[in-house]
Amino acid sequence: MRTLIVDDSRLARTELRHLLGAFPDVTVVGEARHAAEARELLTTVRPDLLLLDIHMPSETGFELLASLEAAPQVVFTTAYDEYALQAFEVNALDYLLKPIQEVRLAAALQKVQARLAPAEHRPAVVAKPAPEAPALSTLTEQDQVFVKDGEQCWFVRLAEVRLFEINGSYTQIYFDQHRPLIPRTLQHLEQRLDTRTFFRANRQQIINLNWVESIEPWFSNTLKIRLRGGPEVEVSRQQSGRFRELLSL
Template structure:
C-alpha cells in the first residue's frame, strides 16, 4: 500500500489538530510531524524529508511561499489558506491543489485521492497569466514560486528552459519555450527568437544590425540577444523607429 510521509505546517493549533484527526482515517498517510511556523518546519524537512506537506500560506514571521523559497523539497504541496484572493489566483493559474479553511472532509478526500495519482505532480498552468501573478516552476526537483515582474528572460534548452531572474542566478526548469509562450502575458513577454523570450520591461536597448536582424540588450545580461527578422516584423509597436 502507498505510504506517504506527511508534514503539517500551520500556525493554528486547532487547524493542525483537526487535520491530524481527519488524516488518521487515511492508511496511505503517515504523519511524521507538525510545525507552527517556517522556522520549526525547516529542520523537520531537512531531517526527515516528507512526501507531502500540508502548508499554510499566512503565518507570523514568514509565509508558506517563503518556506518553499528557503528549502529544496520534492514533496507534493497541498496549500492551506483562509480566503485570500491573491493566493487563490496563484493556485488556480498554476493548477495547484489547496484547501480552504475551515477544511471540509469532502475537499480533503479529493486532495488525498490526487496524491495517489500523478495529477498534482504533472499539473501545468492552465490559464493565461497576468503580469502580477506568481508561477511555480520545478527547479532541481523542488517547487519554487517566481514573481513574473522579476522574470527578465527565458532561453530554450531542448525540452527545458533557462529562466533569468532579477535577483537570482539563472535556473534550468522543466518547461519548453512554447509552454512559456502559451502562458506568459503577451504585452510584456515577447518571443524575439525561436530560442528566447524577453520581458520588455528589462530591455535597455534595441540595436539594428546587418541582415535585418537586431540586437536586444537586457538589463543585467552582458551578451545581447539576436532578434530575427521574422520576429522583429511582428513587434514593430515595441521597437524604436
Template sequence: MKALIVDDERLARNELKRLLENFPKINIVGEAANAEEAVELIDQLHPDLLFLDIQMPGKTGFDLLTDLEGYVPEVIFTTAYDEYAIKAFEFNALDYLLKPIELHRLSEAVQKVEEEFDRQKQLTETVKDNTTVLSENDQVFVKDGEKCWFVRLGNVRLFESMGNYVRLYFDDQKPLVLKSLNALEDRLDPKIFFRANRKHIINLKYIQKIEPWFSGGLQVTLRESGDKIEISRRQAIRFKELLSL
C-alpha cells in the same frame, strides 16, 4: 482572502480552523490531507493563502510547492519541527509556525499576510496603469547596484525567480531586478517567452535542443550559454501545443 489548510492530521486542521475564527478576513475554502489533494484543490479554488504542513505521508509540503506551476499561493508553514525553517524561507514563506500554534503567533502571521496583500494590491494597480505587453524588440532599463543596462528583451535568454527578485540572463550579464516572476510573465509576449516551471521563463528563440525528461517533462538546452532548463510535466503539454511538436 481565501485560505486552504493542508495537513495530514485532522485534529491539527480542526484546531487551526478554530484559531482562525478570530480572523474574519481569512475565509477557509477547503482542506487537504496530503499534497495530491492539495494540488487539485489549488487548481480548482485558487486560494490566496496556504497553511501548509511539511511532514506528510507521501510528498512533503516542499514537494507540493515544487509541483505547482503558474499559480502559487502565499504560504505559511505549520509544523511540529523547527529544523526546516531555513528551507521554508527559501520557498518565500511568509511565516513559519510551530505546533502547537499559539494565537499570538498566528496573529503575527496573519498581519504579515495582510501587509503582503496590500503591497501586491498596490503593485497590481500600478501594472493596470501600464499594461502594454512588451515584445522582443522593446528595450528596458535595468539597474543592479551601481551598474545599469539598456537591454533589448529579445537578447534576454532566461528569467529566473530569486525570491522577491528576478535574475535576467543576457550576454555574460545576470543582474537582479526587484519584481516577481508572475508579474514579469504578465508583461512579456507569450509567443516569445515561455513559463517553463515555477522558477524560470525562457526565450523560445534561444532553445538549441529539446530532450525528454523525468515524469513526462522536457529538458531544453539554451544556445550560447548551454543552460539546461527543465520544463515541468504540466508545462510540457502547453509547450508541445505551442510549438506543434
C-alpha cells in the same frame, strides 16, 4: 483572505480552523489531508493563502509546491524546526511551529495581508490547470511560480524573470543572478505567458519587455536587444518586424 489548510492530522486542521475563527478577514475555503487532495482543491477553491504542513503521506509540503505551476502565498505549519531555513529559501512568508500560538498566527497573517494588499484588485495567484486542460488561464507578470533546481527552490514573481531560453529539453529562466532549469518547453510557456509583457524574440528565447534596456539595428533588418542584467538577445527577422509594430518603431 481565502485560506486552504493542508495537514494530514485532523486534530491539527481542527485547531487551525479554530484559531483562524478569531480573524474576521480570514475565510477557510477548504481542508486537505495530503498533497494530492490539496492539488485538486487549489484548482477549484482559489485560495490566497496556503497553510501547509511539511511531513505528510506520500509527498511533503515542499514536493507539493514543486509540482505546481503557480502557487498562493505560503505559511508552513509544522512540528519540526529543522526545515525553517529551507522554508524561507522558497520565500515562504512564515514558519509556524506546532502547537501554534495565536500571536504568531496573527503576525503571519499580517505578513500575508501586506503581500496581498498591492494586488487586492486582481485575482489571487493560484495553481493553474494541467497543460492538457482545455481552459488555461494566462500567467501575468504578477503571478509567482515555484522553481526547483536540484536542492535549490524559489518562489519567483514572473515580473522578475527577464528571459526564458531553451537549454536542451528544458527551459532556463533568468532572474537576479540565478539561471535554473525548468521542465517546460518554450512553446508551452509562450502559450501561457501574457503577450503584453513577454515577447518571443526568436526560436530560442522569450524576453520580458519590461527588462529591455536598449535596442539597436542589427544585420539584415533585424534587431539586437540588451536586457538589464544581461544578456543581449538577437531578434529574428520575422520577429523584428513584429517587435517594431508592437513598439511602433
